[in-house]
Every structure is written in C-alpha cells, then in structure tokens.
Amino acid sequence: EVRLEESGGGLAQPGGSLRLSCAASGFTFNNYDMNWVRQAPGKGLEWVAHISASGSVIKYADSVRGRFTISRDNAKNSLDLQMGGLSADDSALYYCARNPWDPPHFDYWGQGALVIVSS
Amino acid sequence: DIQMTQSPSFVSASVGDRVTITCRASQGISSWLAWYQQKPGKAPKLLIYAASSLQGGVPSRFSGSGSGTDFTLTISSLQPEDFGTYYCQQANSFPLTFGGGTKVDIK
Numbered sequence: 001e002v003r004l005e006e007s008g009g010g011l012a013q014p015g016g017s018l019r020l021s022c023a024a025s026g027f028t029f030n031n032y033d034m035n036w037v038r039q040a041p042g043k044g045l046e047w048v049a050h051i052s053a054s055g056s057v058i059k060y061a062d063s064v065r066g067r068f069t070i071s072r073d074n075a076k077n078s079l080d081l082q083m084g085g086l087s088a089d090d091s092a093l094y095y096c097a098r099n100p101w102d103p104p105h106f107d108y109w110g111q112g113a114l115v116i117v118s119s
Numbered sequence: 120d121i122q123m124t125q126s127p128s129f130v131s132a133s134v135g136d137r138v139t140i141t142c143r144a145s146q147g148i149s150s151w152l153a154w155y156q157q158k159p160g161k162a163p164k165l166l167i168y169a170a171s172s173l174q175g176g177v178p179s180r181f182s183g184s185g186s187g188t189d190f191t192l193t194i195s196s197l198q199p200e201d202f203g204t205y206y207c208q209q210a211n212s213f214p215l216t217f218g219g220g221t222k223v224d225i226k
Binding site: 047 | 120155157162163164165174195210214218
C-alpha cells in the first residue's frame with residue numbers, strides 16, 4: 001500500500017523557518033518524481049515545488065522560489081521542504097504528492113502537515 | 120503562467136443528475152489536464168489524467184474530455200458520495216496550476 005506521511009508542521013514566527021518531511025512507503029521511492037502542494041484554510045490548491053526521481057531537476061512556484069528548498073533522500077525514502085522567510089501567506093496545509101509519470105500529476109497524497117505563521 | 124478557470128464555482132444537483140464542470144486554460148495545454156475530487160478534511164483524489172483517462176478504482180460515471188484550452192468533467196449520474204470540491208490541474212508546463220475549484224452539493 002502506498003503511504004505518504006508528512007511531519008514537521010506547526011507554528012512559526014513571521015520571518016522564521018520550518019522544515020517539513022514526508023516519509024514514503026509501499027512503493028519504490030527512487031522511481032518517482034515528488035511534489036509539495038499546499039492549501040490555505042478554505043482556499044484552493046497551490047503547487048509549491050517539484051523534484052525529479054534522481055533529485056537532478058527541481059522546480060518552484062514563483063511565490064516560494066528563493067525561500068523554500070525541496071530535497072529528497074532516496075536511501076531513506078524521504079522528501080523534505082525547508083521553508084524560510086515565512087509570512088502569513090505561507091500558512092496552509094502542506095501535502096506531499098507522488099507524480100506517477102510525466103506530465104506531472106498527482107496520484108497519491110499524504111494527509112498534510114499544517115503550517116501556521118503568526119506572531 | 121497558465122491560468123486555469125473553472126466553472127461553475129458551485130453546483131447543487133440531485134442524485135441521478137448529470138453534472139458537467141468545465142475548465143479553461145489560458146493557453147493550449149494539449150491533453151495535459153488532470154481532475155481531482157476533494158472531500159472536506161481529506162486530501163485530493165485523482166479522478167482523471169491526460170484529460171480523459173480514468174484513474175484506477177474511479178467509478179465509470181466519471182469521465183473527462185477536451186483538448187487544447189477547453190475541458191470537461193462529467194458525472195453521468197450523480198451519487199450521494201460525489202459531494203465535494205473538484206479541481207482541474209494543468210500538467211503541460213511548470214508552474215503547475217490548478218483551477219479555483221467547483222463545489223458540488225447534493226440536493
């Protein structure tokens with residue numbers, strides 16, 4: 001069974017940092033591109049970042065480029081999102097999502113990690 | 120960036136009704152479109168990819184069509200469990216973008 005489990009969410013100060021992790025199981029992690037997608041409370045879905053299976057190709061949304069860093073550890077079957085320069089606009093439920101093949105879409109999602117940015 | 124516009128934003132329909140949701144891309148995206156269903160408090164679920172391919176395990180009452188800039192998700196006979204919000208997503212190019220969502224309510 002494919003499972004994606006996010007962790008690391010919580011309360012952060014404006015301007016602060018937070019690191020999210022996603023533990024993957026039930027599939028061969030290093031065969032799949034992965035993504036982060038977020039959803040602000042009561043709002044729609046916003047793609048955040050993409051990383052290829054090998055980690056060699058990385059893409060970001062304009063809204064997070066230069067502040068967020070996506071990475072993966074294929075030996076540990078884990079995906080990370082290092083977030084910095086946080087603002088209230090970054091408050092959202094962050095999902096990790098698997099990309100089964102190109103073009104990129106998302107067939108499995110985690111349950112989400114809630115990030116709240118507030119003083 | 121490719122903008123995705125969904126309509127309507129809200130649909131209220133009865134069990135057994137045919138429901139159609141449209142999604143328009145601001146530029147051509149070939150057939151690189153996916154549809155998701157999201158229920159309250161849950162992660163989105165993939166329904167359709169490549170505009171018209173049904174994801175495994177998804178009931179056949181869901182279908183997708185279209186290419187270029189105009190796409191449609193159809194629920195042929197609405198069931199009580201089909202309530203939720205539906206999103207389209209273009210997969211043609213980065214940044215990946217979603218439509219604003221269509222909330223489906225069962226009368």
